[in-house]
Amino acid sequence: MAEVAGGEERPFRSGFVALVGRPSVGKSTLLNACYGGKIAITSPVAQTTRRRMRAVVNREGAQIVIVDTPGLHKPKDALGKELNKVALGELADVDVVALLIDATKEVGRGDEWVARHVDASRAPYKLLVVTKADVADPKTVSAQLEAASRLARFDDSLVVSARKGFNVDSFISLVSSHLPEGPRWFPDDMDVDMTDEELVAEFIREKVLLNMRQEVPHSVAVTCDQIEWMEDGHASFSATILVEREGQKAMVIGKGGRMVKRIGSEARRDVEKLLGARCYLDLQVRVQPQWRRDANEIRRLGYEADE
Incomplete structure (x- = not known):
């Protein structure tokens, strides 16, 4: 063309x-x-x-x-x-x-x-x-x-x-x-090949990485479990932060829930900017022992390589 x-x-x-x-x-x-x-x-x-x-x-x-x-x-x-x-x-x-x-x-x-x-x-x-x-x-x-x-x-x-x-x-x-001659592989209005749920999960995980120290960041995974668009145009998200130990869960939640609230607040700002809409974010923290060594859990989280 x-x-x-x-x-x-x-x-x-x-x-x-x-x-x-x-x-x-x-x-x-x-x-x-x-x-x-x-x-x-x-x-x-x-x-x-x-x-x-x-x-x-x-x-x-x-x-x-x-x-x-x-x-x-x-x-x-x-x-x-x-x-x-x-x-x-x-x-x-x-x-x-x-x-x-x-x-x-x-x-x-x-x-x-x-x-x-x-x-x-x-x-x-x-x-x-x-x-x-x-x-x-x-x-x-x-x-x-x-x-x-x-x-x-x-x-x-x-x-x-x-x-x-x-x-x-x-x-x-x-x-x-240095690219070959070829067609448009993606339509003009598509800018990334990830879903809204995947992007939300990644933005939340980024805030965990930026706010936590020591061994916690490598043990963290995030899933966006549900997204619901309301009639007034805002979006409501439910997400889960996974860690491997109870001590890590306590650190992510923080005293009086302050840390998880900060993580959610910072992530929500990025999500709202990305989606151009007001968002509500419900965050839960759950322990999944040794998930980094579990092939099935890695696959469920979407971290596996394509065959």
């Missing part, structure tokens, strides 16, 4: 771009910057991303489907193994693979391991992206770029700061120019 620009026809390009890398390198932050708003959750906690998310970025002459993946890491339980499978599975059938490297952390064996998988990918275009340029001095960024460029055979490299918007447009232009 062709579009007309300046009297000349040019091909419409569309395809899939996978963001891969170690935990906390800025994949979700870059996706949000490309999307132009908050759609993927972020936090300083490693392995914040547990679901593969596809966000649609429409530009003149192109539709870029950016795939955010869980951070690749050495797994300690069944959940970690499944998240690695989710991330590595995206390398099999995309048009562009972007390997993200944190400018503030020395390139290590974990990055080398991820890069080997990128090198083996059949993706026609492979891009090295050094992130967080706003918090590293130019000398460090340059050294990081040089070290990372030796990890695999890359077609191009780019330095970005997603938080400051530095080179985000350049990233979009670069990857879109």
Whole structure:
């Protein structure tokens, strides 16, 4: 399909771009910057991303489907193994693979391991992206770029700061120019391939990660059990925060219920902004012992890799 620009026809390009890398390198932050708003959750906690998310970025002459993946890491339980499978599975059938490297952390064996998988990918275009340029001095960024460029055979490299918007447009232009000619894979009014329930659950989990410390964040999962749209236009959500131990439940609830109220209040603001509607949120906290080691529970929560 062709579009007309300046009297000349040019091909419409569309395809899939996978963001891969170690935990906390800025994949979700870059996706949000490309999307132009908050759609993927972020936090300083490693392995914040547990679901593969596809966000649609429409530009003149192109539709870029950016795939955010869980951070690749050495797994300690069944959940970690499944998240690695989710991330590595995206390398099999995309048009562009972007390997993200944190400018503030020395390139290590974990990055080398991820890069080997990128090198083996059949993706026609492979891009090295050094992130967080706003918090590293130019000398460090340059050294990081040089070290990372030796990890695999890359077609191009780019330095970005997603938080400051530095080179985000350049990233979009670069990857879109290397997409194949093709149709729009998603309609113009579809911006993400997750349901409202999944997005609500993720926003709640983000607030748990941001408000809790120590071992609690990795033990937390969230389900959005019900959503009901009222006649006056507002939405009512019921959700459950899962933890693995009674002590964690007490921490999430907090003294007098203050912590769970704060989590719900902060999550509701994001949900209302996303949906453009007033929302009510009912939060429960439940103990599900050892859920991270239970394949059936991982599958029920939607964290399993596609077969």
